[in-house]
Amino acid sequence: xxxxxxxxxxxxxxxxxxxxxxxxxxxxxxxxxxxxxxxxxxxxxxxxxxxxxxxxxxxxxxxxxxxxxxxxxxxxxxxxxxxxxxxxxxxxxxxxxxxxxxxxxxxxxxxxxxxxxxxxxxxxxxxxxxxxxxxxxxxxxxxxxxxxxxxxxxxxxxxxxxxxxxxxxxxxxxxxxxxxxxxxxxxxxxxxxxxxxxxxxxxxxxxxxxxxxxxxxxxxxxxxxxxxxxxxxxxxxxxxxxxxxxxxxxxxxxxxxxxxxxxxxxxxxxxxxxxxxxxxxxxxxxxxxxxxxxxxxxxxxxxxxxxxxxxxxxxxxxxxxxxxxxxxxxxxxxxxxxxxxxxxxxxxxxxxxxxxxxxxxxxxxxxxxxx
Amino acid sequence: xxxxxxxxxxxxxxxxxxxxxxxxxxxxxxxxxxxxxxxxxxxxxxxxxxxxxxxxxxxxxxxxxxxxxxxxxxxxxxxxxxxxxxxxxxxxxxxxxxxxxxxxxxxxxxxxxxxxxxxxxxxxxxxxxxxxxxxxxxxxxxxxxxxxxxxxxxxxxxxxxxxxxxxxxxxxxxxxxxxxxxxxxxxxxxxxxxxxxxxxxxxxxxxxxxxxxxxxxxxxxxxxxxxxxxxxxxxxxxxxxxxxxxxxxxxxxxxxxxxxxxxxxxxxxxxxxxxxxxxxxxxxxxxxxxxxxxxxxxx
Numbered sequence: 001x002x003x004x005x006x007x008x009x010x011x012x013x014x015x016x017x018x019x020x021x022x023x024x025x026x027x028x029x030x031x032x033x034x035x036x037x038x039x040x041x042x043x044x045x046x047x048x049x050x051x052x053x054x055x056x057x058x059x060x061x062x063x064x065x066x067x068x069x070x071x072x073x074x075x076x077x078x079x080x081x082x083x084x085x086x087x088x089x090x091x092x093x094x095x096x097x098x099x100x101x102x103x104x105x106x107x108x109x110x111x112x113x114x115x116x117x118x119x120x121x122x123x124x125x126x127x128x129x130x131x132x133x134x135x136x137x138x139x140x141x142x143x144x145x146x147x148x149x150x151x152x153x154x155x156x157x158x159x160x161x162x163x164x165x166x167x168x169x170x171x172x173x174x175x176x177x178x179x180x181x182x183x184x185x186x187x188x189x190x191x192x193x194x195x196x197x198x199x200x201x202x203x204x205x206x207x208x209x210x211x212x213x214x215x216x217x218x219x220x221x222x223x224x225x226x227x228x229x230x231x232x233x234x235x236x237x238x239x240x241x242x243x244x245x246x247x248x249x250x251x252x253x254x255x256x257x258x259x260x261x262x263x264x265x266x267x268x269x270x271x272x273x274x275x276x277x278x279x280x281x282x283x284x285x286x287x288x289x290x291x292x293x294x295x296x297x298x299x300x301x302x303x304x305x306x307x308x309x310x311x312x313x314x315x316x317x318x319x320x321x322x323x324x325x326x327x328x329x330x331x332x333x334x335x336x337x338x339x340x341x342x343x344x345x346x347x348x349x350x351x352x353x354x355x356x357x358x359x360x361x362x363x364x365x366x367x368x369x370x371x
Numbered sequence: 372x373x374x375x376x377x378x379x380x381x382x383x384x385x386x387x388x389x390x391x392x393x394x395x396x397x398x399x400x401x402x403x404x405x406x407x408x409x410x411x412x413x414x415x416x417x418x419x420x421x422x423x424x425x426x427x428x429x430x431x432x433x434x435x436x437x438x439x440x441x442x443x444x445x446x447x448x449x450x451x452x453x454x455x456x457x458x459x460x461x462x463x464x465x466x467x468x469x470x471x472x473x474x475x476x477x478x479x480x481x482x483x484x485x486x487x488x489x490x491x492x493x494x495x496x497x498x499x500x501x502x503x504x505x506x507x508x509x510x511x512x513x514x515x516x517x518x519x520x521x522x523x524x525x526x527x528x529x530x531x532x533x534x535x536x537x538x539x540x541x542x543x544x545x546x547x548x549x550x551x552x553x554x555x556x557x558x559x560x561x562x563x564x565x566x567x568x569x570x571x572x573x574x575x576x577x578x579x580x581x582x583x584x585x586x587x588x589x590x591x592x593x594x595x596x597x598x599x600x601x602x603x604x605x606x607x608x609x610x611x612x613x614x615x616x617x618x619x620x621x622x623x624x625x626x627x628x629x630x631x632x633x634x635x636x637x638x639x640x641x642x643x644x645x646x647x648x649x650x651x652x653x654x655x656x657x658x659x660x661x662x663x664x665x666x667x668x669x670x
Contacts, residue, residue, distance in 0.1 A: 055483030059445035066449025207437030
């Protein structure tokens with residue numbers, strides 16, 4: 001069935017179809033319509049879940065942790081300052097290995113108040129142990145939310161998963177989305193079985209004081225799970241393709257085969273980059289695109305091209321563009337552009353300009369300082 | 372009921388890491404006897420996180436979730452909702468948090484969970500300071516008390532969290548302290564049998580924090596009540612009842628001199644006469660508040 005709706009409503013629909021036992025969420029622009037729609041689903045009886053209307057995002061994440069700790073499937077949604085307020089509990093969820101699924105609608109951080117797209121909110125959570133997906137269309141939002149449950153809940157992984165998408169550009173833009181039948185989703189997602197839970201018949205204590213050596217082991221097991229996640233994400237993406245006709249991997253490679261230059265970016269910027277690649281190809285340029293689908297785990301193995309142009313809608317002050325800074329650069333020409341922060345519009349024409357700059361050996365802050 | 376009539380089941384096992392003379396361990400032992408095995412404990416950063424002892428061992432014989440300092444009531448909310456969805460509503464989430472985690476950093480989550488009507492019990496074991504980090508002042512630290520962040524004595528009066536909780540109009544609110552184990556047990560039991568948010572605050576005199584000998588914990592707890600500094604009561608659906616020695620004080624029995632209690636505690640050693648007067652006035656005011664409440668409901 002084709003549904004035409006906004007990114008936020010599509011995210012809510014996907015969450016509903018995954019049938020979480022518990023949803024705990026707090027409204028924040030531009031995520032608000034996700035929680036509004038979920039509240040409607042629950043109140044109308046379309047979705048049999050407990051919806052906890054918490055008093056903060058910190059409590060939203062904590063309530064999901066509590067629910068997941070007794071074996072429930074959970075969902076939450078947030079954005080920007082809400083995600084930052086959750087930061088402590090993002091670590092907690094990941095270290096407790098609870099496969100909570102969350103959507104984060106990317107929005108800039110204040111001051112001054114800015115509600116437009118900027119990926120710094122979620123990219124600043126890169127070290128929390130969450131798997132992170134970035135969507136470039138509403139279809140990808142839907143597909144990623146469904147797959148997130150299967151990936152996070154996989155026995156080999158057991159990590160929480162965040163699906164990120166641009167505020168307004170996707171969250172409030174209607175697009176057609178192919179939505180499978182509920183039975184098909186039920187068939188794709190296994191019933192959730194937690195690896196550990198608070199059980200009165202087996203009274204464990206979770207999270208008491210842990211000495212250094214076992215703590216080190218816990219951290220290492222997260223790294224192993226994150227590495228394993230690369231395999232599981234592709235397995236699940238392939239199965240999703242077989243079932244629903246849209247296959248996913250860690251990245252999407254677009255017209256890269258004979259490319260002299262490859263653009264590396266993610267989120268809505270990647271959708272613009274695709275148009276730029278087509279237009280540049282039409283003019284005889286050999287250019288391709290690697291669209292990052294996951295930022296954590298980071299898909300280094302796909303970023304092996306000699307000349308790459310990295311476009312970041314986020315940066316680390318004192319270091320530079322965040323994806324750019326994480327690239328393996330040995331023996332490669334890599335150009336980095338910081339662009340579109342705080343919702344500055346970046347379309348395919350801007351990306352074509354970045355390509356022209358890169359060809360001349362220039363990069364930097366697009367629209368401000370390129371050299 | 373007498374102490375010998377308490378259930379023989381033990382949910383605090385041998386080898387816990389509480390200090391000698393720790394009132395928190397005594398309180399939790401009695402509380403769990405009343406709550407029973409169908410309990411999930413939620414514990415924020417606090418002494419009770421230490422008392423459990425080191426991973427991979429534990430001295431708690433009920434499932435226990437440790438959670439961040441400010442977050443325990445929110446975690447209990449999630450657990451309560453999940454238990455409902457999973458058809459396990461016979462199990463009760465019980466927060467066991469200190470005064471730092473309740474009066475101060477955890478107040479928002481507590482208020483939210485109360486307002487939402489969360490089906491849980493929240494216990495604040497109040498030792499009137501941040502004891503786990505080594506005796507720092509909290510919102511529950513009384514006027515004049517020495518702590519490591521109030522070297523010359525706290526300049527402000529403590530707040531009263533139970534009064535803040537009252538503003539949420541929840542079904543059950545009670546205070547207790549370990550010198551009255553039957554009273555504590557009965558209140559826990561009563562709370563366990565009700566539904567919705569229930570709040571119990573237990574005064575826990577801390578030997579290293581209050582500066583008294585570890586053999587005097589129970590005496591310190593009893594004197595707090597007999598001097599009127601700590602009032603034992605329960606509020607069931609808005610109706611207050613005084614209990615144990617507080618009931619006797621209300622009925623006209625004379626309070627023991629406050630100085631007896633203050634003198635036993637090194638944290639009050641430096642108090643001047645006017646400081647003691649100030650504390651006495653604040654205790655009188657507290658009694659007046661609860662007496663008025665008692666009178667109003669009798670009208």
